[in-house]
Amino acid sequence: MSFPSISHVVLIGVIATAVMDMWLLILSRLGVPTTDWRLVGRWVGQMAQGRFAHAPIAKVAPVRGEHPLGWLIHYGVGPAMGSGFAGSNTTAPVRGCVRTLANHAVFGAGLYVAAAGIAYL
Numbered sequence: 001m002s003f004p005s006i007s008h009v010v011l012i013g014v015i016a017t018a019v020m021d022m023w024l025l026i027l028s029r030l031g032v033p034t035t036d037w038r039l040v041g042r043w044v045g046q047m048a049q050g051r052f053a054h055a056p057i058a059k060v061a062p063v064r065g066e067h068p069l070g071w072l073i074h075y076g077v078g079p080a081m082g083s084g085f086a087g088s089n090t091t092a093p094v095r096g097c098v099r100t101l102a103n104h105a106v107f108g109a110g111l112y113v114a115a116a117g118i119a120y121l
Contacts, residue, residue: 004115004118008118011114011118012111012114012115012118013111014075015110015113015114015117016107016108016110016111016113016114017074017075017107017110018110019106019107019109019110019113019114020103020104020106020107020110023102023103023106024103032099035074036058036070037067037070037071037073037074038062038066038067038070039057039058039066039070040069040070040073040074041063041065041066041067041068041069041070041071041072041073042057042060042062042063042066042070043057044069044070044073045063045064045065045066045069046060046063048063049063087100
């Protein structure tokens with residue numbers, strides 16, 4: 001068995017993330033709230049300004065370029081948004097856990113399909 005190249009690993013991750021994003025797009029079209037990547041960009045943008053702790057990120061003042069920055073971070077690292085362990089800091093932790101489990105199951109399926117597709121090539 002040979003190890004995949006870095007480019008293959010990155011490509012698999014990007015494809016799997018795109019698969020998860022298609023899933024999230026379907027959910028949002030069905031009226032299910034999904035992640036707003038602007039908030040991820042705002043979170044990172046606040047860090048760049050020296051602020052690491054603050055009120056809920058949705059209540060923090062926007063930063064310039066937060067939307068593209070959020071998408072870049074999403075595809076680069078996919079950080080958590082401080083919802084607590086298993087969503088314990090949210091108003092509906094069980095529902096949040098189920099959504100997260102479903103989203104990551106789709107991501108995992110995307111990883112498998114992408115890796116299998118690249119191995120086939």
